[in-house]
Amino acid sequence: MAPEPISPEEARRRKIVGVNAETVTNVTSTDFPGHYPGEDHTWSLEKFTENFSVQYHKNAPHDAVFSLIGLDASIANAFRRILIAEIPTLAIEQVFVHNNTSIVHDEVLAARLGLVPLTANRSGLNWLKYRRRIPNDDIGDAREEEQKGEGATDTNTVVLKLQIECKWAEGIKEGETDPNKLYVNSNVYAKHLVFEPQGSQSKHFPEPDGIVRPVNPDILLAKLRPGQVIDLEMFAVKGIGADHAKFSPVAPATYRLLPTIDIVSPILGNDAKKFARCFPKGVIGLEYVTEEESDVMGGELEGKAGEEKAVVRNTFKDTVSRECLRHDEFKGKVKLGRVRDHFIFSVESTGQFESDRLFLESVAILKMKCVRLKRSLANIMK
Amino acid sequence: MPTVVTNEDHPMENAPEAEANVGTNVEDDYIDLNDQRIRVLPGASETAASFEFESEDHTLGNALRYMIMKNPQVELCGYSIPHPSEAKMNIRIQTYEGTTVYDVLEKGFEDLMSLCDIVTDKFTAERDKFNAKQKA
Numbered sequence: 001m002a003p004e005p006i007s008p009e010e011a012r013r014r015k016i017v018g019v020n021a022e023t024v025t026n027v028t029s030t031d032f033p034g035h036y037p038g039e040d041h042t043w044s045l046e047k048f049t050e051n052f053s054v055q056y057h058k059n060a061p062h063d064a065v066f067s068l069i070g071l072d073a074s075i076a077n078a079f080r081r082i083l084i085a086e087i088p089t090l091a092i093e094q095v096f097v098h099n100n101t102s103i104v105h106d107e108v109l110a111a112r113l114g115l116v117p118l119t120a121n122r123s124g125l126n127w128l129k130y131r132r133r134i135p136n137d138d139i140g141d142a143r144e145e146e147q148k149g150e151g152a153t154d155t156n157t158v159v160l161k162l163q164i165e166c167k168w169a170e171g172i173k174e175g176e177t178d179p180n181k182l183y184v185n186s187n188v189y190a191k192h193l194v195f196e197p198q199g200s201q202s203k204h205f206p207e208p209d210g211i212v213r214p215v216n217p218d219i220l221l222a223k224l225r226p227g228q229v230i231d232l233e234m235f236a237v238k239g240i241g242a243d244h245a246k247f248s249p250v251a252p253a254t255y256r257l258l259p260t261i262d263i264v265s266p267i268l269g270n271d272a273k274k275f276a277r278c279f280p281k282g283v284i285g286l287e288y289v290t291e292e293e294s295d296v297m298g299g300e301l302e303g304k305a306g307e308e309k310a311v312v313r314n315t316f317k318d319t320v321s322r323e324c325l326r327h328d329e330f331k332g333k334v335k336l337g338r339v340r341d342h343f344i345f346s347v348e349s350t351g352q353f354e355s356d357r358l359f360l361e362s363v364a365i366l367k368m369k370c371v372r373l374k375r376s377l378a379n380i381m382k
Numbered sequence: 383m384p385t386v387v388t389n390e391d392h393p394m395e396n397a398p399e400a401e402a403n404v405g406t407n408v409e410d411d412y413i414d415l416n417d418q419r420i421r422v423l424p425g426a427s428e429t430a431a432s433f434e435f436e437s438e439d440h441t442l443g444n445a446l447r448y449m450i451m452k453n454p455q456v457e458l459c460g461y462s463i464p465h466p467s468e469a470k471m472n473i474r475i476q477t478y479e480g481t482t483v484y485d486v487l488e489k490g491f492e493d494l495m496s497l498c499d500i501v502t503d504k505f506t507a508e509r510d511k512f513n514a515k516q517k518a
Binding site (some may be wrong): 027028030031033034040041042043045048049052053054055056059062066068071072074075077079081082085086159314356359360364366367369370371374376377378379380381 | 399417418419420421422435437438440441442444445447448449451452453454456472486487491492493494495496497498499500501504505506507508509511512513516
């Protein structure tokens with residue numbers, strides 16, 4: 001059965017998710033075989049290749065914005081979920097407190113340390129392995145072992161140290177009250193974490209740029225006063241966001257659908273100005289009605305030459321606040337929506353890897369899942 | 383009343399105790415690569431079966447469901463996560479005559495993999511183009 005061509009109007013109707021004042025319409029994907037009689041929606045790699053496209057909007061190491069066009073939400077969502085929860089990163093997992101006389105409790109300080117985003121030489125990070133998982137049956141013994149840090153080797157654990165003591169500064173003026181002048185080391189920052197290379201790690205994390213270090217050196221960890229000491233040893237291991245948010249490489253990874261605004265019948269004069277104010281700057285522009293438009297007999301713009309009318313400039317900037325749907329003068333004149341298969345991704349890396357690499361990694365992980373499970377499936381088919 | 387009642391219910395087993403690492407075993411290297419992570423649930427036939435995936439969630443469930451539904455030989459495909467504290471995902475597949483659920487599931491994996499390749503290629507190309515333009 002040859003697929004019947006669908007009209008451009010029908011194609012557009014299917015492509016747009018409607019956004020009304022209180023409801024949404026046309027939400028569910030319908031591009032499945034058998035949904036529309038006589039139409040072919042069979043998966044075809046050629047068709048996908050033809051329809052799928054990428055647009056890049058921004059590519060900073062900590063913030064990438066790009067559009068994936070021609071995907072289904074289920075696939076785009078898989079990428080997003082993997083970005084958040086399944087890309088392995090390095091974070092502090094164990095803190096051994098030798099001495100802590102600061103007012104920050106040990107466990108609070110440990111939780112703070114875990115959340116500090118670390119970075120290092122990329123090839124070194126890839127070289128690093130996971131700490132062997134504890135088998136389920138001897139979890140009791142293993143827990144104890146883990147607490148002692150056993151099973152840790154230079155290939156799976158990175159050691160960091162934090163040794164800092166607050167002292168009175170020398171030569172303080174009488175009546176000085178500024179803590180920064182009164183004390184030395186009164187603020188403990190992430191930059192005070194010191195990487196202690198173990199075994200072959202110095203080769204994989206070379207000085208000075210490749211060492212394991214916090215992404216942002218100025219994260220305040222604790223405050224001290226003279227005589228107070230913090231002396232810690234930390235083990236950083238690889239983990240994934242599903243286990244703990246500190247392992248998530250993004251903060252955050254999100255997508256939104258490209259908004260659409262259809263001005264069904266013209267909005268003119270002061271209404272046009274008010275209409276433009278319903279949207280963020282740059283979304284709606286004002287244009288003068290031209291002579292040609294005004295000369296069309298029986299047209300909606302007949303005799304309106306020279307008046308201002310609202311035109312859609314850039315829907316990318318729109319937030320779909322639906323403000324314009326609250327005003328009676330625009331009733332029936334405008335239709336809001338979103339493009340079903342245009343995903344504007346925003347990936348903000350915490351700094352361990354570049355944002356664009358993270359996305360590619362998420363695609364690779366989805367593929368790897370399929371490879372492994374296909375192998376599992378082959379076993380039961382045998 | 384029949385005198386002999388065959389019990390078709392399967393008793394529910396308790397989860398192993400002290401499951402301290404629930405959720406952490408999703409990771410590739412955490413689990414043995416030879417682990418059998420797919421199981422066919424009881425009551426399966428060649429054209430209708432439910433598969434249980436260990437350590438998978440909506441990430442793969444929904445994506446795979448979409449790819450399988452794109453196959454015209456499939457009558458029904460759906461997925462569910464029966465219980466939120468068990469890291470398990472079930473996929474139900476029913477096919478028309480002439481194919482098997484196993485072939486359909488395998489094709490689902492293959493299609494998803496080929497999709498990933500296209501996404502990677504196009505993304506890389508577009509990013510490099512964008513970077514070159516920014517530099518210029």
